[in-house]
Amino acid sequence: MHTTAVRRRPRRRRFLPYLLLAPALILLVGMVYPFSLGLYYSLTDYWLQFPSRFRFIWLDNYIRLFNTPLFGRALEFTTGYTLVAVTIQVGLGLAVALFLHAHIPGRKVMRALMLMPLMIPPVIAALMWKIMMDSTGAGILNYALSFVGVGPVNWLGYPRGAMISVLVIDTWGNLPFISLVLLGGLQALPNEPYEAARVDGAGPAAMLRYITLPLLLPFIILAVTFRVMDSLRIFDVIYATTAGGPDDATTNLSIMSYRYAFQWYQMGTGVAEAIVLLAMVVASSYVLLRLWHRTAESAAQ
């Protein structure tokens, strides 16, 4: 992507790209400044109600966090939830993508319908499900389950149920994303390997295992990357349904950081926790994006 303009008139044009980037860079400073401020606050004892206590305490916030039992539980829930949710969602998403890729009637309609959960606000999706998960007898979900012999479930009322509920709502909203990314990948696959395999007498299962999945791998990793990032940070669905409860069972790092900052007004500890989460996100995005580049390159060859 070398433009001749850069080479022909090097002196005058050298700064042009930076000039073009300037407006965006100014807005970027608007992001970097609060972030560095937050980094500084995470090293201070910043209580909103007691401004006089403000002082620099080095890493005390982080040390205090790691000594808080709830932090350990939140860390465990954050990582555990991410692993379980991404595995289930990508598995189901792959199944749906393969299903929609087969020549079935009405698949265009189904593809369009899948966009509906995807494009509405996640917090609105959470509220919709909260209405359906009502456990007083008016809830449609328990009513439907009663026909298959499942007793009334107190969806959001007990720890395990609340975890499952969050997972169900999150899956409902994001399954279409994975399915559509993978469907896009399936539609871009070349035809030749399949023809060669058919000549060799390979069955559908072998084709899926040895042709489709390897070729689809860059798309799977891309979907996993986006989902891991979003699952680690998930906030709105939990906030709207359980607010971290019951018994802190669905408290992840985001919810706990929010509570530190906006319920207990311990701004320093709140930011510190957000930065721990940030470190996790950066580390996993680095690994996953490198993996994606490598598979995308080897698939292109």
Place this chain on the structure above:
Amino acid sequence: MTSLPLLQRRYAPQRGQRSTITALPLSRRHYLRNAAIVVAAVILIVWTVFPFVWILMTSLKNSADIISAPPKFIFRPTMGNYAALFFGTHRGGYSTTRPDFPLFFVNSVIISTGAVVLSVLASIPAAYALARFSFPLKNSLGFIFMSFRFVPFLAFVIPLYLLYQRVGLYNTHVGLILAYQLITLPFTIWMLRSFFMEVPLEIQEAAQIDGCSWVGILTRVILPLSMPGIAVTVILGFMFCWNAFNYPLMLAGRETFPVTVGAIQFISYDQVLWGQMAAATIVSALPQLLLSLMVQKYIVRGLTMGAVR
């Protein structure tokens, strides 16, 4: 073969070729397979669409029908919840705690439009630079812009909240528009870059030979040719802003709440106004559903910031 099989798998064994399943006669196998497909399709459609149907029904029920057990499928529809949502308190027996929902809707429109316009204006030259120039730091700058898509919002919002309190941007439209930048800017830069890169280089070179400067190339070649892409970017950016919940939850007050934060206000410590919450849900989802029909083809591309075409 009596009837056309419902599922013509692209890579299914051809007729006359040996198939792996030989226990059942051909027609019966097709019957079973078709039945399985129909069941799977029905499950998928119900799973995807039923929540919308149920919420629409809930929004049309009166409060007695909403809490009836077992749930009612047949009832006398009422517009009471919508009326309470838009016209305020104690209208015809429907009490509401949030008579200001129309304000929330207007807020959503103002903030989302402002943020998208601002970030698209800043992104056009930036995306042009990233798509058509080569310069040191290009890749790392591009990566920095992209990485903001993944940053946990609280790392920004807590200091931003303290900052806004101090400079008076808390609970203002301007403050929220600036905060929503964090959502839209990385997206608009990467989307526009991917659209600009699709403009054939030959056209640009022809324009350069004709004496076009970089301004001319941008305004006369790249922008006209990527108009559809810019429209898609604007619409998707608007939709992402509309969906935002975390930033306004902490940076907005009652006067500037968007619909997402507004909808959650129907849950108070002593009651949940299910009917009005359902109506608010429908009203806040509606623009999204209509807009998504317009940009159907581009949604996956938008959600992956241009990585998947």
